[in-house]
Amino acid sequence: MQQDALILELQNGNERAFERIYQLYSESTYGIIYSIIRDQSIAEEVLQDVFLKIWDKASSYNSDKGRFFTWVLNIARNASIDKIRSKDFKNDQQNLKTDNFVDILEAKTNFSEAVDSIGLKKYIDALKPVCKKLIDYLFFKGYTQKETSEELDMPLGTVKTRNRVCIDKLRAMVIK
Amino acid sequence: MDIQKYISSGILELYVYGALSEKESREVSHVLKEYPEVKAEVEEIEKALLTLSSAAAPNNAEHLIASIKEKLTKSPTTTAPVVTPIRKIGWITYSGWAASLLLLIGLFVFFNRTNELREELSAERARNAQMEEQIANAREDAVKAEELLAVIRDRNVERIPLQGQNVAPEAFASVYWNTKESTAYIDAKDLPEPPRGKVYQVWSLTMQPLTPTSIGLLDNFEADDNKVFSLENPNQTEAFGITLEPEGGSETPTMDQLYVLGTVAAP
Numbered sequence: 001m002q003q004d005a006l007i008l009e010l011q012n013g014n015e016r017a018f019e020r021i022y023q024l025y026s027e028s029t030y031g032i033i034y035s036i037i038r039d040q041s042i043a044e045e046v047l048q049d050v051f052l053k054i055w056d057k058a059s060s061y062n063s064d065k066g067r068f069f070t071w072v073l074n075i076a077r078n079a080s081i082d083k084i085r086s087k088d089f090k091n092d093q094q095n096l097k098t099d100n101f102v103d104i105l106e107a108k109t110n111f112s113e114a115v116d117s118i119g120l121k122k123y124i125d126a127l128k129p130v131c132k133k134l135i136d137y138l139f140f141k142g143y144t145q146k147e148t149s150e151e152l153d154m155p156l157g158t159v160k161t162r163n164r165v166c167i168d169k170l171r172a173m174v175i176k
Numbered sequence: 177m178d179i180q181k182y183i184s185s186g187i188l189e190l191y192v193y194g195a196l197s198e199k200e201s202r203e204v205s206h207v208l209k210e211y212p213e214v215k216a217e218v219e220e221i222e223k224a225l226l227t228l229s230s231a232a233a234p235n236n237a238e239h240l241i242a243s244i245k246e247k248l249t250k251s252p253t254t255t256a257p258v259v260t261p262i263r264k265i266g267w268i269t270y271s272g273w274a275a276s277l278l279l280l281i282g283l284f285v286f287f288n289r290t291n292e293l294r295e296e297l298s299a300e301r302a303r304n305a306q307m308e309e310q311i312a313n314a315r316e317d318a319v320k321a322e323e324l325l326a327v328i329r330d331r332n333v334e335r336i337p338l339q340g341q342n343v344a345p346e347a348f349a350s351v352y353w354n355t356k357e358s359t360a361y362i363d364a365k366d367l368p369e370p371p372r373g374k375v376y377q378v379w380s381l382t383m384q385p386l387t388p389t390s391i392g393l394l395d396n397f398e399a400d401d402n403k404v405f406s407l408e409n410p411n412q413t414e415a416f417g418i419t420l421e422p423e424g425g426s427e428t429p430t431m432d433q434l435y436v437l438g439t440v441a442a443p
Contacts, residue, residue, distance in 0.1 A: 015245065022241050028225075031232030040234045047237055051244050066201045069222050070194040104232045124228075126395045128408060138193045139225060140232075145195050164186030165406065171220060172400075174227040 007068055011058045018055055025069070026051065029076045035101045035140045036080035046083050050076050077142040100136040126173075131166035138163060180322065182207065183217050192221050216312065317401070324361075324404055332356040336416055338438035343420075344368060349436045351416045353409065360391060360409040360416070367435060370397055370420060377421045378405075379429050380413040388417070393425050415439040 009017035029050060034043040053075055061071050083089055102124055124132070133152060137143040138159075149156045190196050191204040208214050327333065333354045340347035348366040353359075362378055370376055376394040381387065392407035394400075419426075420433040 015248065018248070019241060019245075022244070023238075025226075026237050026240070027230040027233050028227075029229075030234075030237045031229035034234050035229075035232050043234065044237065044240060048240055048244050048247070051240075052247055055248050064202055064205050065198065066194065066205060067192060067218065067222065069226070070192055074194050101228075101232045104234070126393070128392075130408075135228070138190070138195050140229070142194065145190055148195075160186035160190060162186075163189055164184065167189045167221060167224065170228060171224040173396075174224045 003068070004063070007058075007061065007063075010055075011061070013058075021054065022051060025072050029072060031101075031104075032073060032076045032140060033080045035104055036077065037084060042083065042089070043080075046076075046079050050079050053079070074142070081142075100132065101140050102132050102136075124173075127166060127169055130162065131169065134159065134163045134166055135170070177207075179211055179213060180319070183214060183319075184323065184326075188214065188218050189221055192218060192225060213315075216315070220312070220316075320402060324402065327354070327361055328352050330354055334440065336438045336440050338416055338418065338436035341434045341437055343433060344435045347435045349418060349438075351438070353413070353416075353440070358408060358410040360407050360413075362394065362405045362407060362418070363403065364394055364397070364405065364418070365403045367394075367397075367403075367418070370394075373423050374420050375423050375425060376418050376435070377425045377429065378407055379417045379419065380409055380411040381415040381417055382412060383414050388429050390425060390427075390429075393421075394418075413440055 006017055006020060010021055026047065030043065030047050033046050033050065034040070037043045037046060050072075054072060057075075061068060065071075105124055127135075130152070134148065137148045137151060138145075143151065145156060145159050148154075149159045152159070154162070187196070187200075187204060191201060194201075196204065208218055328335070333352050336351040336353060338349040338351060344367075347368060350363040352361040352363065354361070360378070360380075364376065367376065376397060378391050378394065379388040380391050382389075389411050391409045391411070392405075394405050397403070415438060417429065417437045418435050419429040419431070420435060421430055
């Protein structure tokens with residue numbers, strides 16, 4: 001099914017469309033949530049909440065505002081950030097790690113046939129440190145261009161062009 | 177509007193991240209609907225990010241769908257109509273059975289036919305997907321070629337030819353060094369393929385005293401079609417050299433494995 005048609009079906013409350021959306025986006029969404037939360041069972045919980053929200057709020061998605069992927073991404077990042085700021089989370093997660101997605105790839109073993117994370121890890125290693133930071137802030141953590149520019153002490157325009165080069169590299173690695 | 181320039185500006189990546197303001201995002205959405213090449217680019221970016229973030233998932237989450245589906249708030253369109261059972265007796269029952277049987281046979285035939293059609297359809301879809309991929313690849317190659325051309329035409333770019341040394345007299349490479357952006361593009365088309373377990377490492381050299389600084393590896397050499405690699409080079413380089421090193425690179429260059437070397441013309 002075409003992406004647009006699938007989203008429309010989702011908005012009409014079609015459960016099969018929802019299942020397909022889950023297949024397409026759950027793993028990626030889970031990766032985003034986990035990279036922020038760093039606790040498998042809490043991340044699973046948040047993942048469920050995120051998909052319930054996708055179902056409930058589907059009608060509020062509007063393609064004029066942005067991509068469906070981006071919309072899902074925002075829900076996932078917001079839900080994760082809300083979670084780590086919540087009181088109960090702070091209590092049992094005193095020492096939140098400060099490392100980024102690269103370490104997750106490092107720590108995990110392969111489980112999925114679709115994603116060769118070990119293979120991918122090798123490529124990610126080849127990315128420059130600045131690329132890892134840019135992708136971590138902009139994609140995984142959802143920083144704005146300005147926040148990223150301040151965090152990395154890099155001019156605003158450079159954030160944009162540098163990141164483009166980094167994503168090009170990533171694309172060359174993953175799309176074969 | 178220069179679409180290639182728009183694409184290479186990096187705005188589309190920020191758009192997919194959700195890092196643009198709402199107003200900027202709306203503008204990109206608008207451009208995307210107008211230009212198929214922008215849409216294709218955005219889809220490629222999305223695909224790469226989807227793969228990357230999927231790799232960060234700690235385990236498979238497929239099993240969660242069942243419990244999520246139980247919690248879905250049912251929308252009114254999905255509630256089934258209430259069926260009231262009807263009881264009849266006598267010949268109506270028998271003719272009912274006969275009709276059911278006929279219906280079953282009919283359904284069976286229909287089902288078979290549907291399955292055939294479905295198979296045909298999925299074969300057709302697979303062919304289409306293949307075709308799409310080929311087109312996408314061709315387009316990507318074209319975009320890359322154009323980007324390369326833009327790189328070497330830039331006024332801040334200096335070309336440094338690197339000549340083959342003792343170990344490989346026939347080898348040759350060029351560095352296109354953009355001093356303003358501190359990027360060195362290594363054209364390694366005329367370097368031999370590195371043997372297994374070895375990798376080319378690029379060095380920035382300064383003379384008096386001779387100090388080599390690694391600026392990076394030519395990773396995935398065999399897989400790279402155009403053999404052009406971009407590396408960051410913020411150094412005050414006086415010469416560039418490429419050596420063959422064990423996988424992962426070395427701290428200092430292995431000088432008897434120096435393949436090519438070239439000095440930067442004094443400004």
